[in-house]
Amino acid sequence: MGDIARQAPDKDTGEDLYQYLLERITNLENRNLELREQFRQMESEKRYIETQKIRYERELRKLKSEIEQLRSPPLVIGTVTDVVDNNRVIVRSSAGPRFLVRTSQLIDPDLLKPGVRCTLNQQSLAIVDVLPTSYDSQVYGMELVESPDERYESIGGLEPQIVEIQEAVELPLTKPHLFEQIGIAPPKGVLLYGPPGTGKTLLARAVAHQTNAHFLRVVGSELVQKYIGEGARLVRELFELAKQKAPSIIFIDEIDAIGAHRNDSTTSGDREVQRTLMQLLAEMDGFENRGDVKIIGATNRIDILDRALLRPGRFDRIIEIPLPDFHGRLSIMHIHTKGMNLGENVDLAEVARLTEGKNGADLRAVCMEAGMFAIRSEHETVTQDDFMKAIDKLSLDFDKHHINTSYGAMFA
Ligand SMILES: Nc1ncnc2c1ncn2[C@@H]1O[C@H](COP(=O)(O)OP(=O)(O)OP(=O)(O)O)[C@@H](O)[C@H]1O
Ligand SMILES: [Mg+2]
Numbered sequence: 190m191g192d193i194a195r196q197a198p199d200k201d202t203g204e205d206l207y208q209y210l211l212e213r214i215t216n217l218e219n220r221n222l223e224l225r226e227q228f229r230q231m232e233s234e235k236r237y238i239e240t241q242k243i244r245y246e247r248e249l250r251k252l253k254s255e256i257e258q259l260r261s262p263p264l265v266i267g268t269v270t271d272v273v274d275n276n277r278v279i280v281r282s283s284a285g286p287r288f289l290v291r292t293s294q295l296i297d298p299d300l301l302k303p304g305v306r307c308t309l310n311q312q313s314l315a316i317v318d319v320l321p322t323s324y325d326s327q328v329y330g331m332e333l334v335e336s337p338d339e340r341y342e343s344i345g346g347l348e349p350q351i352v353e354i355q356e357a358v359e360l361p362l363t364k365p366h367l368f369e370q371i372g373i374a375p376p377k378g379v380l381l382y383g384p385p386g387t388g389k390t391l392l393a394r395a396v397a398h399q400t401n402a403h404f405l406r407v408v409g410s411e412l413v414q415k416y417i418g419e420g421a422r423l424v425r426e427l428f429e430l431a432k433q434k435a436p437s438i439i440f441i442d443e444i445d446a447i448g449a450h451r452n453d454s455t456t457s458g459d460r461e462v463q464r465t466l467m468q469l470l471a472e473m474d475g476f477e478n479r480g481d482v483k484i485i486g487a488t489n490r491i492d493i494l495d496r497a498l499l500r501p502g503r504f505d506r507i508i509e510i511p512l513p514d515f516h517g518r519l520s521i522m523h524i525h526t527k528g529m530n531l532g533e534n535v536d537l538a539e540v541a542r543l544t545e546g547k548n549g550a551d552l553r554a555v556c557m558e559a560g561m562f563a564i565r566s567e568h569e570t571v572t573q574d575d576f577m578k579a580i581d582k583l584s585l586d587f588d589k590h591h592i593n594t595s596y597g598a599m600f601a
């Protein structure tokens with residue numbers, strides 16, 4: 190190229206010079222294009238790095254504030270006991286003493302009510318935030334999320350009782366206008382009582398299945414707690430949760446555990462149970478409007494229940510669940526043999542006749558034992574003979590039980 194440059198003026202022909210300059214121009218243009226391209230690439234790289242920088246800065250800020258938060262002193266938990274005026278409030282700190290404190294401007298004054306939990310600054314004890322109410326985890330455990338499988342059809346021989354419970358529990362929740370029209374207050378709750386194994390728990394489970402209401406289930410003995418006041422608190426929280434989730438049904442199974450007759454008992458354990466019962470009575474009275482909360486109680490010792498629990502206004506309907514009669518037993522047998530492979534000669538009416546005085550749970554046991562006999566003798570179907578053996582076996586077991594208890598009575 191140096192040669193050309195040196196030779197170019199020598200040639201002195203305009204044509205060549207023209208060619209030469211043209212070549213240089215295209216070369217320079219190409220170079221220019223290249224550099225522009227490089228410039229564009231650099232630009233986009235710069236932009237990318239800038240956004241990256243912004244991202245890292247943001248992350249840094251977040252981490253710094255996180256460190257700040259972790260370093261900040263813990264807040265004290267307290268409970269509002271009284272609201273004096275717009276920014277002075279009396280709180281009780283979790284340690285016990287009460288303080289007159291100021292509240293943060295950011296807190297909605299409507300939220301500050303006596304009984305609300307709040308967080309307090311450690312030094313000034315000013316209210317920093319209002320906490321949501323919390324319930325005991327045990328109370329949350331009482332809520333049935335999945336509805337049970339039982340339906341009214343899987344209950345044998347309790348048709349009138351089902352109608353009563355439907356009227357008292359389902360109807361007020363599903364058709365409240367009927368009660369408004371007639372002008373009566375709907376029943377608040379029902380108490381199911383009767384001998385063991387007659388289907389009380391089953392009936393309550395069917396109600397849970399049949400209604401869309403929230404169902405809270407608790408066994409009376411769960412409400413008996415170790416420390417003073419704990420049982421009463423559980424009852425209060427149970428009703429509060431039910432009210433919050435209304436429409437809802439509270440089912441208290443084996444209510445005799447806390448509802449037994451109050452007497453002048455002196456043990457502190459008994460007194461605690463009585464306090465729990467009193468809280469239950471107060472909640473059932475609905476000093477505050479109880480809303481759409483219905484109560485179902487179940488017991489097999491109505492005779493020992495406190496009279497206060499039985500008066501109208503608490504359980505408005507007291508429904509007896511008796512031992513099944515012949516037709517009841519027959520329909521219970523039909524229900525429990527529905528899934529069984531029965532032989533042609535099986536006469537369920539005969540079985541129902543022979544099981545006079547037995548309850549639903551016994552009949553279910555008869556079906557199961559009959560099935561076991563069929564398995565033992567390697568039949569493909571369950572025969573009448575299997576049922577007879579099962580009845581024999583079960584009534585034999587009952588007789589044995591009687592013998593044992595009479596021995597016990599002799600030595601007592
Ligand atoms: N009327 C009935 N129809 C169909 N099955 C029944 C009936 N009664 C009882 N059973 C059967 O007996 C079992 C026990 O019944 P359930 O638990 O309802 O008794 P309960 O009345 O609550 O007794 P307890 O007073 O001892 O708690 C049920 O799971 C069901 O299989
Ligand atoms: Mg029961």
